[in-house]
Amino acid sequence: MSFINYSAREINCKLVFYGPGLCGKTTNLQYIYKKTNPDSKGKMISLATESERTLFFDFLPLALGNIKGFKVRFHLYTVPGQVFYDASRKLILKGVDGVVFVADSQAERMEANIESMENLRKNLQEQGYNLDQLPFVIQYNKRDLPNAVSMEELNQALNPKGVPFFEAVAPQGQGVFETLKEIAKQVIMQIKKGT
Amino acid sequence: MPDPGLIMYEEEFKQIDAELHRLHQQANAKVTFLVDKNGQLIAAVGETENLDTTSLASLTAGNIAATGGMAKLLGEKDFSILFHEGERDNIHISLVGRVILVVIFDQRSSLGLVRLRVKKSVEILSQILQRILQKVDQAKAPSGTGGGNKEQPKSPFAEITEDDIEKLFG
Numbered sequence: 001m002s003f004i005n006y007s008a009r010e011i012n013c014k015l016v017f018y019g020p021g022l023c024g025k026t027t028n029l030q031y032i033y034k035k036t037n038p039d040s041k042g043k044m045i046s047l048a049t050e051s052e053r054t055l056f057f058d059f060l061p062l063a064l065g066n067i068k069g070f071k072v073r074f075h076l077y078t079v080p081g082q083v084f085y086d087a088s089r090k091l092i093l094k095g096v097d098g099v100v101f102v103a104d105s106q107a108e109r110m111e112a113n114i115e116s117m118e119n120l121r122k123n124l125q126e127q128g129y130n131l132d133q134l135p136f137v138i139q140y141n142k143r144d145l146p147n148a149v150s151m152e153e154l155n156q157a158l159n160p161k162g163v164p165f166f167e168a169v170a171p172q173g174q175g176v177f178e179t180l181k182e183i184a185k186q187v188i189m190q191i192k193k194g195t
Numbered sequence: 196m197p198d199p200g201l202i203m204y205e206e207e208f209k210q211i212d213a214e215l216h217r218l219h220q221q222a223n224a225k226v227t228f229l230v231d232k233n234g235q236l237i238a239a240v241g242e243t244e245n246l247d248t249t250s251l252a253s254l255t256a257g258n259i260a261a262t263g264g265m266a267k268l269l270g271e272k273d274f275s276i277l278f279h280e281g282e283r284d285n286i287h288i289s290l291v292g293r294v295i296l297v298v299i300f301d302q303r304s305s306l307g308l309v310r311l312r313v314k315k316s317v318e319i320l321s322q323i324l325q326r327i328l329q330k331v332d333q334a335k336a337p338s339g340t341g342g343g344n345k346e347q348p349k350s351p352f353a354e355i356t357e358d359d360i361e362k363l364f365g
Contacts, residue, residue: 001200003235007208064363068351091260095233
């Protein structure tokens with residue numbers, strides 16, 4: 001959960017990028033890292049295997065600016081997408097303030113998307129969270145691929161509640177900052193509500 | 196919902212900082228710092244100029260979370276102390292309720308000394324953290340029940356507008 005430091009005049013929030021293996025969670029963070037002013041970002045940390053698959057998490061601290069005299073910092077995390085890393089995924093969800101679900105638009109990954117979404121809901125529940133009450137955004141990634149499923153179909157399968165969603169091509173940055181902005185907005189509004 | 200967010204007030208921050216300074220000195224440590232279990236750095240003292248404390252905080256929390264997961268598989272509640280030994284520097288990590296105390300030290304100190312000093316600091320830090328939790332509870336209690344108090348500043352976030360958020364992304 002958010003950490004408000006009156007002494008340092010800072011608000012820290014934790015955002016988690018969730019989704020099936022190879023959907024582009026790390027690519028999202030890499031693009032954000034690449035395009036952010038060096039003064040506003042810390043080092044990006046990737047705990048990955050030799051073949052660059054996320055093993056535990058990626059971490060990117062971002063300081064976006066000030067609100068009401070408080071520095072707003074976001075800590076972005078990704079989870080390992082591969083099914084057998086479930087124990088690690090649960091740990092990373094601890095203390096989450098907002099979730100971005102990155103879905104892979106390719107037809108053959110539909111089942112993996114659905115499975116990962118169910119896994120997200122279940123893992124959040126175990127930590128005492130309800131996905132429907134948490135700041136939540138869906139990003140449909142890989143929109144440029146020829147085998148991408150239609151948006152209607154994706155929304156029908158993954159977004160029955162109609163949360164905000166974005167089309168993305170993460171390596172080129174399309175939709176990446178739009179997604180970040182929406183989740184940041186929801187998280188800050190949640191802090192406002194809580195005060 | 197799970198634990199509410201952590202809130203740090205000026206008074207307790209100063210007390211925590213003072214305790215970290217004391218520990219830093221008495222344990223002959225290079226760096227002492229306190230991290231929230233979610234990976235947020237609370238305070239750091241010592242030779243932090245060339246140290247990426249934000250990343251260190253996040254990895255410490257990840258480390259504690261991973262070993263906590265291992266503990267549960269063994270039927271333990273938690274592993275409350277972790278120690279990593281390097282060629283030059285060593286890291287001593289201990290759980291203090293919902294936060295984590297980290298001491299980095301080299302050959303100028305020893306594991307025995309660090310453990311001894313940490314034990315005392317854990318007690319003191321626990322008391323300070325307890326006071327913060329009480330303060331947060333009091334601040335949340337409706338006024339008139341004796342809970343509302345004048346000590347805390349009024350939350351500056353109650354009046355955030357969409358415009359403020361837009362500006363963040365300039």
